[in-house]
Amino acid sequence: MKFDDAITPANAVDIAKEILFSLDPRLRSQELYLYCSQDFVDKYNEGYLLTHGGIPYNTQYGQGAVEGSNGKLKFCPLYNKAGSKFMHVTTKSNMLVGYDQMGDVENVMVKEFTPFILSYIATMFFGVQFETLDKRRFKTIEITV
Numbered sequence: 038m039k040f041d042d043a044i045t046p047a048n049a050v051d052i053a054k055e056i057l058f059s060l061d062p063r064l065r066s067q068e069l070y071l072y073c074s075q076d077f078v079d080k081y082n083e084g085y086l087l088t089h090g091g092i093p094y095n096t097q098y099g100q101g102a103v104e105g106s107n108g109k110l111k112f113c114p115l116y117n118k119a120g121s122k123f124m125h126v127t128t129k130s131n132m133l134v135g136y137d138q139m140g141d142v143e144n145v146m147v148k149e150f151t152p153f154i155l156s157y158i159a160t161m162f163f164g165v166q167f168e169t170l171d172k173r174r175f176k177t178i179e180i181t182v
Contacts, residue, residue, distance in 0.1 A: 046083035
């Protein structure tokens with residue numbers, strides 16, 4: 038999915054809803070996370086405040102999920118998404134985290150540099166990826182501006 042407009046507080050709520058409504062029905066029926074920048078979440082919150090301020094159930098400033106998703110599409114702002122032109126929607130189980138414990142380059146040390154303080158030093162490889170890119174479990178959103 039691509040968006041050609043810059044994200045602002047005026048359109049962030051509409052963009053989030055458009056993302057929600059474009060999801061595959063099998064994906065939309067699950068607990069989901071929208072991996073995005075904190076900037077997008079801030080703009081969504083500002084836009085939500087402007088457009089939904091008088092609604093009785095709007096009792097807080099920070100919204101944890103996209104309106105209309107029944108709390109299933111939760112925001113997950115990541116600091117390393119700042120400035121990224123991509124957002125991703127997926128389930129928690131589709132996010133894989135791995136690290137190398139068996140490689141010969143792994144090195145774990147415990148050192149005492151000062152009395153009563155131990156330092157734990159680890160050199161290892163760490164990575165993340167998605168298990169599948171199938172539309173039933175994953176969606177990529179690109180902001181082209």
